[in-house]
Amino acid sequence: MKLAFLGLGVMGFPMAGHLAKAGHEVTVYNRTAAKARAWTEQHKGAAKATPAEAAAGAEIVFTCVGNDDDVRQVVLGEQGALSGMDKGALLVDHTTASAELARELDAAAKAKGFGFLDAPVSGGQAGAQNGALTVMVGGDAESFARAEPVMKHYGRAVTHMGAAGNGQLTKMVNQIMIAGLVQALSEGLNFAVRAGLDAQKAAQVIAKGAAQSWQLENRWKTMAEGKFQGFGFAVDWMRKDLNIALAEAKKNGAALPLTAIIEQFYGQLNARGAGRWDNTALIDLLANK
Amino acid sequence: MKLAFLGLGVMGFPMAGHLAKAGHEVTVYNRTAAKARAWTEQHKGAAKATPAEAAAGAEIVFTCVGNDDDVRQVVLGEQGALSGMDKGALLVDHTTASAELARELDAAAKAKGFGFLDAPVSGGQAGAQNGALTVMVGGDAESFARAEPVMKHYGRAVTHMGAAGNGQLTKMVNQIMIAGLVQALSEGLNFAVRAGLDAQKAAQVIAKGAAQSWQLENRWKTMAEGKFQGFGFAVDWMRKDLNIALAEAKKNGAALPLTAIIEQFYGQLNARGAGRWDNTALIDLLANK
Numbered sequence: 001m002k003l004a005f006l007g008l009g010v011m012g013f014p015m016a017g018h019l020a021k022a023g024h025e026v027t028v029y030n031r032t033a034a035k036a037r038a039w040t041e042q043h044k045g046a047a048k049a050t051p052a053e054a055a056a057g058a059e060i061v062f063t064c065v066g067n068d069d070d071v072r073q074v075v076l077g078e079q080g081a082l083s084g085m086d087k088g089a090l091l092v093d094h095t096t097a098s099a100e101l102a103r104e105l106d107a108a109a110k111a112k113g114f115g116f117l118d119a120p121v122s123g124g125q126a127g128a129q130n131g132a133l134t135v136m137v138g139g140d141a142e143s144f145a146r147a148e149p150v151m152k153h154y155g156r157a158v159t160h161m162g163a164a165g166n167g168q169l170t171k172m173v174n175q176i177m178i179a180g181l182v183q184a185l186s187e188g189l190n191f192a193v194r195a196g197l198d199a200q201k202a203a204q205v206i207a208k209g210a211a212q213s214w215q216l217e218n219r220w221k222t223m224a225e226g227k228f229q230g231f232g233f234a235v236d237w238m239r240k241d242l243n244i245a246l247a248e249a250k251k252n253g254a255a256l257p258l259t260a261i262i263e264q265f266y267g268q269l270n271a272r273g274a275g276r277w278d279n280t281a282l283i284d285l286l287a288n289k
Numbered sequence: 290m291k292l293a294f295l296g297l298g299v300m301g302f303p304m305a306g307h308l309a310k311a312g313h314e315v316t317v318y319n320r321t322a323a324k325a326r327a328w329t330e331q332h333k334g335a336a337k338a339t340p341a342e343a344a345a346g347a348e349i350v351f352t353c354v355g356n357d358d359d360v361r362q363v364v365l366g367e368q369g370a371l372s373g374m375d376k377g378a379l380l381v382d383h384t385t386a387s388a389e390l391a392r393e394l395d396a397a398a399k400a401k402g403f404g405f406l407d408a409p410v411s412g413g414q415a416g417a418q419n420g421a422l423t424v425m426v427g428g429d430a431e432s433f434a435r436a437e438p439v440m441k442h443y444g445r446a447v448t449h450m451g452a453a454g455n456g457q458l459t460k461m462v463n464q465i466m467i468a469g470l471v472q473a474l475s476e477g478l479n480f481a482v483r484a485g486l487d488a489q490k491a492a493q494v495i496a497k498g499a500a501q502s503w504q505l506e507n508r509w510k511t512m513a514e515g516k517f518q519g520f521g522f523a524v525d526w527m528r529k530d531l532n533i534a535l536a537e538a539k540k541n542g543a544a545l546p547l548t549a550i551i552e553q554f555y556g557q558l559n560a561r562g563a564g565r566w567d568n569t570a571l572i573d574l575l576a577n578k
Contacts, residue, residue, distance in 0.1 A: 187543070188469075211467045
């Protein structure tokens with residue numbers, strides 16, 4: 001299948017790679033051209049100078065960029081994807097962005113006869129590299145059915161959550177829960193260390209009961225060792241995601257007291273220069289530094 | 290083996306039952322005598338009128354009561370266990386209490402030549418009934434070795450965490466983490482509902498990734514249905530446990546900003562008359578009531 005992939009960051013680069021490896025004809029675009037060149041050196045496929053050129057001729061155009069404004073530029077801009085896409089093509093946005101943007105893109109795409117899906121992912125860089133992402137998808141059922149088999153090249157779980165915007169809303173729920181969970185883990189681990197407990201032994205015991213979590217099983221050790229760099233999901237990205245959720249909550253009326261505080265904590269980490277550290281660096285704020 | 294079990298509440302009643310079913314000779318005591326009678330009607334074993342009488346002749350004396358003061362009364366009081374225990378006997382306290390109390394009991398027991406273990410459990414009423422508790426044990430290795438095979442009748446995981454008090458400290462870490470996790474789940478689920486998502490579908494997707502937790506898999510559904518009664522671990526008990534952790538943190542210097550706020554939330558639930566509801570009732574505070 002002819003595909004386009006716009007945005008070759010830490011997530012997009014390996015995701016586009018999986019599509020090429022699966023035998024699809026992939027054309028890529030990246031704002032920083034050097035990354036697109038690096039991609040074509042490693043994979044079969046062409047790089048183009050604008051989103052519109054990359055999108056031309058593709059059955060499905062994937063985007064995976066930084067935030068709402070980046071998506072608007074790469075999709076709706078003068079040289080944006082919508083201006084180059086073929087008749088009947090489908091746009092799939094993997095960026096974690098607002099539900100409002102998803103609905104805006106859905107309307108813009110449909111006005112030109114294109115399909116649209118908002119399809120944020122979770123699983124981080126490792127999930128993208130291993131093709132083990134969770135993909136939360138909003139949009140019409142027909143578009144989902146078209147894109148699902150393709151997204152399975154990097155998505156272990158690809159789920160249709162309903163209308164346009166619902167992919168983003170589901171991702172928000174995910175991030176709200178991770179943030180609170182990591183803060184809970186941070187307070188527990190910091191307490192354990194100060195109480196003089198064997199933190200690893202405590203984790204083993206606790207993981208057998210009602211406090212078990214993926215974060216406990218996969219991040220407690222690195223947190224205990226004070227390792228926050230070179231893996232995971234960055235403080236600044238989590239902060240961006242929480243702010244999207246907090247803005248949406250102002251509209252739907254959901255109270256997010258814990259989430260609001262943790263967004264502040266991530267702001268403190270950013271101010272300390274730890275914005276690119278893994279989001280589990282929340283525990284670092286509890287240390288006497 | 291001759292054993293004594295003091296305290297037949299929702300936890301102690303089935304725990305003592307497992308010991309009797311395993312063929313041990315169990316003598317019980319309960320402050321409200323009717324419960325002790327109910328226990329002897331269901332199990333082989335005798336009930337006594339005071340802790341001292343129940344403890345006499347037992348190789349291991351188990352206690353499982355409400356809080357620090359209850360333990361002091363049943364162990365150190367005039368008719369307390371220590372005044373009736375046989376030479377060389379071992380005292381095992383399953384109450385969730387302070388680490389300070391554990392050290393106090395350890396000293397009092399040793400002064401009389403008895404062994405001591407603090408051994409709070411997690412797993413709730415269901416865990417006690419199914420013999421699937423997690424038991425976190427503090428005390429000397431010799432006492433642990435003596436009691437471990439007996440505790441396995443109701444403990445699926447029985448772990449020695451170090452010196453006296455370390456069982457309680459480990460339980461505090463567990464409760465700190467559960468409280469934060471449940472608040473995170475509450476904010477996520479409440480947001481999902483207000484956002485118009487299919488909450489069950491969202492949980493299925495999210496449980497495949499980094500937000501996975503025991504609480505998500507076992508409590509999301511009841512929370513979504515607004516069911517908080519007749520199961521689980523009560524608001525008031527969780528609040529008691531968090532206050533023990535907060536007091537300990539004042540000594541060891543651990544900051545617990547999230548835990549402190551959630552203790553306040555549990556206080557709100559208590560004021561609403563929801564003190565006996567399951568601790569997942571935190572989500573009820575986010576509803577517009």
